[in-house]
Amino acid sequence: MLGEASRLFTAAGLVAFCGVASAYTVSGTVSDDLGNALKGVAVDLLKEGKSATTDDQGKFTIHEDDDMAIRSAKGTVGYIGVNNGVLSFSQSSSQPVRVKIFNSLGSQVLGKTLQGAGAFDMKAAVKSRGTYFAQVSVGSARQSFKFTVDGDFSGTFGAQADSKSALMKSAAPGESIRFVLDGYDTLTVPLGTLDTTLNVKLAAASDEEKFKFGYALGNRPTPSKGCGTTSKLQKVKSVENGDEFQIQVDSDSRKYFITMPKNYDNKKPYKVLFALHCYGSNGEDFVHHAADYDHPTPYYGQQVLDKNGDYIFVSLDAVGGLWTKGQGDHDFFAQTLTTLEENFCIDTSRVFITGFSFGAMFSYSLMQDMQTRVRAAATYAVADYNIWLPEGNNMKNLPIAWMNVHGVNDGRCDYSRAKNSALPRILKRNGKADANGDFTDASSERPQENSGNTGHVCYDFTGVDPRFPVKWCTWPGDHQWTAHDTGNMGIGWNWEQTWVPEEVHKFFEQF
Numbered sequence: 001m002l003g004e005a006s007r008l009f010t011a012a013g014l015v016a017f018c019g020v021a022s023a024y025t026v027s028g029t030v031s032d033d034l035g036n037a038l039k040g041v042a043v044d045l046l047k048e049g050k051s052a053t054t055d056d057q058g059k060f061t062i063h064e065d066d067d068m069a070i071r072s073a074k075g076t077v078g079y080i081g082v083n084n085g086v087l088s089f090s091q092s093s094s095q096p097v098r099v100k101i102f103n104s105l106g107s108q109v110l111g112k113t114l115q116g117a118g119a120f121d122m123k124a125a126v127k128s129r130g131t132y133f134a135q136v137s138v139g140s141a142r143q144s145f146k147f148t149v150d151g152d153f154s155g156t157f158g159a160q161a162d163s164k165s166a167l168m169k170s171a172a173p174g175e176s177i178r179f180v181l182d183g184y185d186t187l188t189v190p191l192g193t194l195d196t197t198l199n200v201k202l203a204a205a206s207d208e209e210k211f212k213f214g215y216a217l218g219n220r221p222t223p224s225k226g227c228g229t230t231s232k233l234q235k236v237k238s239v240e241n242g243d244e245f246q247i248q249v250d251s252d253s254r255k256y257f258i259t260m261p262k263n264y265d266n267k268k269p270y271k272v273l274f275a276l277h278c279y280g281s282n283g284e285d286f287v288h289h290a291a292d293y294d295h296p297t298p299y300y301g302q303q304v305l306d307k308n309g310d311y312i313f314v315s316l317d318a319v320g321g322l323w324t325k326g327q328g329d330h331d332f333f334a335q336t337l338t339t340l341e342e343n344f345c346i347d348t349s350r351v352f353i354t355g356f357s358f359g360a361m362f363s364y365s366l367m368q369d370m371q372t373r374v375r376a377a378a379t380y381a382v383a384d385y386n387i388w389l390p391e392g393n394n395m396k397n398l399p400i401a402w403m404n405v406h407g408v409n410d411g412r413c414d415y416s417r418a419k420n421s422a423l424p425r426i427l428k429r430n431g432k433a434d435a436n437g438d439f440t441d442a443s444s445e446r447p448q449e450n451s452g453n454t455g456h457v458c459y460d461f462t463g464v465d466p467r468f469p470v471k472w473c474t475w476p477g478d479h480q481w482t483a484h485d486t487g488n489m490g491i492g493w494n495w496e497q498t499w500v501p502e503e504v505h506k507f508f509e510q511f
Helices: 066-070 327-343 358-367 415-430 500-509
Strands: 024-032 042-045 050-053 059-064 078-083 086-091 097-103 108-114 118-121 130-138 141-149 176-180 187-190 195-202 237-239 242-249 252-259 270-276 311-316 346-356 376-380 401-407 431-433 457-460 470-475
Touching: 042 059, 050 059, 108 118, 176 195, 187 195, 242 327, 252 327, 270 327, 270 358, 311 327, 327 346, 327 358, 346 358, 346 500, 358 376, 376 500, 401 415, 401 500, 415 431, 415 470, 470 500
Parallel strands: 024 195, 270 311, 270 346, 346 376, 376 401, 401 470
Antiparallel strands: 024 059, 042 050, 042 176, 078 086, 086 118, 097 108, 097 130, 130 141, 176 187, 237 242, 242 252, 252 311, 457 470
């Protein structure tokens, strides 16, 4: 609070202020969302009518000398000084000198009004040892400083003035500083003091349509906090095709894996795909595994389709192989995503999740709780049981883009239950937005389904909001995610012919 306007120096015993104060100095740097310095930004201090322009390093300074700050139409405002805890003051106006002293918790311990010129012994007011903040003002002019005291008032003082120092000019009510550059959104920042340093970022100007919730299809990337920085994550070990990490979630040490693009650039926002493993498997299985019908390629077949290296792939590990921790598993996902946002450059508007069987159930749970952080989910053999969701006011009644692939003969994650319970629950929230931007109920629409012994049918719902599509794919299979057009396991069965990864990749790439 009061310390914002202070620059500190150290002394002991007899203390006097030295140097001449500047009336104020507002300085800082301006960069884009990726941390690149922006040159030529017009910086305007609106109430003061002062301006500056950023240099090659994005730096600016707005400075005003003390003569302008301490003079009014009637002349000089005043001067203050402190010597061994005694405040000396003088001022030429008819306004009183007001002294306030606060302790380190921000509680006021002294309020004193003084007239004319003279001296005031602050030792009598602050007999306890500790750190204090003093504020001395005449009208709108103000000087603040910080000091520590022991029993005899010796210690450290800080200020911007000597015994003939100008009182600092406080910010006018409603003061703000504005940053303007072609191609970027104008930013206006309110100021409580005229002696401060600011480091701001300007967002690239966008003509994209704004919505009550969610993004436009094909929206510009939204860079994370980690863009332009170097990761501070410490891996536990390297594994084939990735690295293992650990994170503490409540009392559990949780394990996860990351596979980075080969030519990672910390100024390019990357999409993120989380792979959530099935029952009887683990997180590392979806980083690398001998090819079979559950693991034809890493991350449910998505990594091999990432031809341009646009994705960061992540695989989470369930405790005991089961997603049964409820809130703990949701916290694990959220904390891991936050860690990624802080350490890597990711596109926070393109975070995807995918999973099979128990991993599909966990995905289905997450996508109804994390709509503000997850753009879309693709599940394989989802079911409407073994699902944990927050209750009451913590349940987010928001839409989510969703694709599900399901064998109509699935007896383990019952297909009819998925179609008649899990599907309408999502459709109920995904209907086209009304005039107020609220989403409507599209659950009356029924999907087209596969009815033969071969092939597959993918149905795109027409009654949903286009920004939150729902795709329902069926095939004549059992409990298996690598669906194929030759029917269920048996004669002619070949999981290597699965069409699922490419359909899922196309689904994610539309955003």
